[in-house]
Amino acid sequence: PSAVSVDEGDTVRLSVRVADREDTELTGRAVAWASLDPATATVVDGLVTGIAAGQTSVTATSEGVSDTASVTVLAVEPSVPSLELVEEGFTLPTFLTSPPGDGRLFVTELAGQIHIIDGGSRLPTPFIDLTSVTGCCERSKGLLAMAFHPDYASNGLFYVFLNDLNGDSRLAEYQVTSDPDVADAGSGRDLLIVPQQEVAHVGGQIAFGPDGYLYVAFGDGTSAGEADEPRNGQNLENFYSTMLRLDVDSGWPYGVPSDNPFVGDASSLPEIWAYGLRNPWRFSFDRVTGDLYIGDVGAKAWEEIDVQDASSAGGENYGWSEAEGTDCFRVGCDMSSFEPPFHQYAHTAAPSCSGSVTGGYVYRGSALRGFQGVYFFGDFCDSVIRSFRPSGGSATELETWTELSTPISGLVSFGEDADGELYVLSINDGRVYRIAPEE
Incomplete structure (x- = not known):
């Protein structure tokens, strides 16, 4: 037709x-x-x-x-979102994801185990147990995230971001065994180790982009009460406060894509894709547009969502520690030098106490009618889900889902399954919820 x-x-x-x-x-x-x-x-x-x-x-x-x-x-009549309990009994769950085209859910725990939810129930045996190499569980240190290789179905490779027994950030590759529900803990190969002296701001998210490269996020390496006195945020000679872009299919222990923005610059690390991030706590790619969404935790005043267009050649400077949100953090900063946040919201005092953004995903599933293209995110402090619809370069249809978020205790992460449906991890009570239409 x-x-x-x-x-x-x-x-x-x-x-x-x-x-x-x-x-x-x-x-x-x-x-x-x-x-x-x-x-x-x-x-x-x-x-x-x-x-x-x-x-x-x-x-x-x-x-x-x-x-x-x-x-x-x-247009259709929008669904009314609700939280559907998927599974409980996890110990400090930190992240959820699925291999491409796979109906199983994989949940990481801070202490170092990864569990599988299959058919709505958790399997009795962990997918992998990395507790012997994971340093846990001080603040945001431990096993923080995992990512499956785009060709996982054929090569069985996946990647983890954890803090080791020394507290340092470690990016490592592992492989599944002949049993699809069990990985080989002895197959580990370190790709990158970054020293961490403090207990906060380590970053910790990893994800493959639409280009097939692995993106890795690091915070500024300082504690929550510090103002980045090492000035890591604007230092391109270390990995702190950056988003890296790595080629895990070439080179040893990895390759650097030739079109990374700082390749050939002797004063910058070639792995860096973007910088000026205080603590990028969860980022994701819109599976339709390829745009990159970053939740960056603020210091004293602002939480921000940064959005990088899929056409970007990289090199964005998001401002930390010269700027926080759209304000100068240090007196006399030049705001024109920085990429402004796509969306920001102010800190609030107790009892609501918002002040630690948890980045999420653009919804591309089919269960929630009328929400395709809506970005869901939240805040760890108040455990409230928020959303907006990106349109014309700005955040529209802003929503704060206070009643919906009532069951959540410690909104540590969102997750996305192979079908684009979204999940919420409640770290304090060990529960995993699906964002589903109200029945």
């Missing part, structure tokens, strides 16, 4: 007929599909998914000939 309509969150199948000049149908020919605006609708092998209300078009190309169909995505 030349035009189709689809509801937000739903799908419609398009087909294409490939023929020669005499209109004889040609079989077995490859067809490439593309969407003009993936933020409105995506297309994979002819299956169109409505993402957000609006109009776009999809194109099918074969044998050098293209045909286009217009797509109208219709």
Whole structure:
């Protein structure tokens, strides 16, 4: 058809007929599909998914000939979000993720174990036990995150970010065994070790980007009460306060992508992708647009969400410790030198006590109708979920989900499964919740 309509969150199948000049149908020919605006609708092998209300078009190309169909995505009555308990009984859970195309959920615990939730229940045996190499559990030190290689289904490789027995930050690679529910604890290979003298601001998030490279976030390496006196935030000669971009498929122990922004600069480390981050506590990539969202914990006044466009060549300076949010942290700073936050919110006093952002994800699942493209995040101090819809370069439709967040005690992290559904980890009571439509 030349035009189709689809509801937000739903799908419609398009087909294409490939023929020669005499209109004889040609079989077995490859067809490439593309969407003009993936933020409105995506297309994979002819299956169109409505993402957000609006109009776009999809194109099918074969044998050098293209045909286009217009797509109208219709708005739907939004779901009412609720928290659905998935599993409990974890000890200080810190992160949740899934391998590509895998229905299992993997939950990291601060002390060093990783557990699998399969079919709604936790398996009795840990996926891997790294307690013998993990230094735990002082403030934000321990096993903080994991990431599966994009080709995990074929190579079985995954990566962890933990603090070792010396307290230092360690990025390591491990491999699954022939049993898909058990990893080999003896297969560890260190990629990077960064000394940490303090108990806070170590960062700790890792994730593969749409480009296949591994992104690694570090904080400024100071304690919560310090104002980055080492000035790590603006120092490109160490890894503190940075986002790294590494190629784990080449080089030893890793390779540096040739298009990293500081490659060839003798005064900067080539691994650095962006800098000026105080404590980037959770970041994620929008699986549709490829944009990078970073939750950066503030010092005295502001919590911020930084957004890096998918087209960025890197090198952004987010300001710490010269700036905090849109304000100078040090007298006389030049705010024009820094990338401003996409969104910021002010600290509040007790009892609400917001002041430690937990970055989240742009929702790309299908269960919550009307929320495709909405960014969910929260705050560790008040354990309240927040959200906004990025539109036109600004945060719109701001929501604070106070009642929804009532069961959460210590909102340490969000998680995303293979289908784009979102989860919330409550560290103080060891629970994992799914953000689901109210029944």
